[in-house]
Amino acid sequence: MDLLSYGDSIPEGDYRLHSAFANALNFRKGRIIVSLVPPRTGAGPFNLVLKQLPAGASRLRASRFYFYVDENRLRKEPAVLYSSGMPRLDAEPETVKANTIALTEILVRKAPPMSLAFIYYPELEKAFTRVFEKHLLARFKKAVVYLYAGDYSHAVRILRGLGLGLTPSGDDFISGLLTGFNFALRNLRFDTEARIEQIFFYAEGNNLISNVSLRCAYEGKVNAKVRRLLKALSGKSRKELEAAAADALRSGHTSGADFCAGLVFALLDVLTA
Numbered sequence: 001m002d003l004l005s006y007g008d009s010i011p012e013g014d015y016r017l018h019s020a021f022a023n024a025l026n027f028r029k030g031r032i033i034v035s036l037v038p039p040r041t042g043a044g045p046f047n048l049v050l051k052q053l054p055a056g057a058s059r060l061r062a063s064r065f066y067f068y069v070d071e072n073r074l075r076k077e078p079a080v081l082y083s084s085g086m087p088r089l090d091a092e093p094e095t096v097k098a099n100t101i102a103l104t105e106i107l108v109r110k111a112p113p114m115s116l117a118f119i120y121y122p123e124l125e126k127a128f129t130r131v132f133e134k135h136l137l138a139r140f141k142k143a144v145v146y147l148y149a150g151d152y153s154h155a156v157r158i159l160r161g162l163g164l165g166l167t168p169s170g171d172d173f174i175s176g177l178l179t180g181f182n183f184a185l186r187n188l189r190f191d192t193e194a195r196i197e198q199i200f201f202y203a204e205g206n207n208l209i210s211n212v213s214l215r216c217a218y219e220g221k222v223n224a225k226v227r228r229l230l231k232a233l234s235g236k237s238r239k240e241l242e243a244a245a246a247d248a249l250r251s252g253h254t255s256g257a258d259f260c261a262g263l264v265f266a267l268l269d270v271l272t273a
Contacts, residue, residue, distance in 0.1 A: 002051040003074040005082045006067065009045035009221065010034050015060040018208070021166075025053060026209065027060040033212045034060060036069070040250075044223035045084035045216050048074075086220040087227055091187040091234040097271040099233045099241055104264050106245045107257060115257035116173050119144055119265070136163060143170070147265065152177075152198050161205040169258040171210035174203050176262020178217035183230055183267070186220065190270045225251060226259075233267075 015027035015034055025036040035041075036048045036057070043049055054069055061068040065076055104120050111117035113127035118137075128137040139162055146155035156174055163169030177199055181192040200218040204211045216222070222230065225248045232244035249256040 001054060001069065001072050001074065003048060003067065003077070003080060004039060004051060005043040005047065005049035005080050006076060007034075007043065007045040007047050007082050008084050009216070010048075010062050012062045012064065015062070017058045017060075019166075023053075025057055028208070031208065031211065033209050034062070036060070042224040043082035045082070045221045046212060047082070047223070049082075082224065084216070084221040084223070086182055086186050086222060087230055089187050089231060089234040093188055093271055095236070096188065096233050096267065099235075100264055100267045100271065102238065102241060103229075103233065103245055103260065104268075106242060107249075107260050107264065110246065110249055111257035111260075112249075112254050114169075115254040116140060116169055116261040117257050119261055140170070152195060153202055156199050156202040160203060161207060161210075163254075163258075165253055165255065167207065167210045167213065167252065167255055169254055171203075171205070171207060171214065172252075172255045172258035173262035173265075174199065175210075175213050175217040176259040176264075177266045178203070178214065178262075179220075179222060179226060179230075179259075180263040180266025181270070182217070182220040183263075184270045187230075187234070188270070192266075192270060225256075229260075229263075 011032060013029050015029045018026040018028035018033060023038055023041055027034045034046050034048065036050055036053055038053060039049055048067060054072065057069050059070050067074040067076065107117045108121040114133065118124035125137060128134050139158055143155045143158040159170030159174055161168050161170060178196060181196045184190040185192045196218065203214045229244040229248045232241040248260055
């Protein structure tokens with residue numbers, strides 16, 4: 001069992017299996033979730049990236065120098081420690097704005113059905129066909145009205161926990177919002193701190209995995225895919241932006257698209273004001 005990467009936010013202690021999926025084994029200690037993931041998922045603040053996931057693993061322990069997965073001991077090599085802090089980039093607002101508009105176009109073209117990409121291209125609403133799906137769509141659209149009005153508290157209270165899947169679409173969108181506003185604060189020097197605090201005040205709900213992601217976004221921590229995308233938004237290469245966006249969109253079923261939808265909304269909010 002080879003440890004390819006481990007996140008910088010994993011507290012020491014004993015963890016128990018929370019949930020198991022084909023591409024993730026999630027272990028819990030209190031309000032913390034640590035995920036064992038394969039290389040294609042990539043590094044993150046609470047991820048252990050393994051060459052191969054151990055079938056049937058039920059226990060995880062983190063000590064000062066080692067991780068223990070059942071009886072397997074994995075050394076914490078400094079060379080594979082993933083630093084999750086928001087990248088500090090030499091970002092020009094006009095470049096980021098142009099790339100964010102390009103990302104919106106990529107999102108509309110490549111997002112899976114029933115993602116929140118419909119915000120930027122209403123034709124995508126047609127994917128919501130069943131009665132329950134149309135009910136979700138109506139609530140999403142109500143939240144969007146509040147977002148465009150700048151009423152983040154009402155919007156987030158509607159979005160929190162809204163949607164299907166391991167992490168609901170609304171939660172992923174909120175994580176994207178928080179990441180976008182943090183990027184604008186730290187790299188573009190926009191005063192978005194009040195918005196970040198207002199959003200996070202209402203963001204956490206009953207989904208433990210979502211809550212971990214939301215707190216990371218609030219604190220300005222990002223996984224490797226998002227780091228790559230933020231760098232691409234600050235750069236000059238359209239080819240790299242396309243590749244980074246495609247990588248981010250491969251997260252979950254609609255999770256990557258929903259996150260990107262929130263990221264785009266936050267960046268356009270500050271850059272087109």
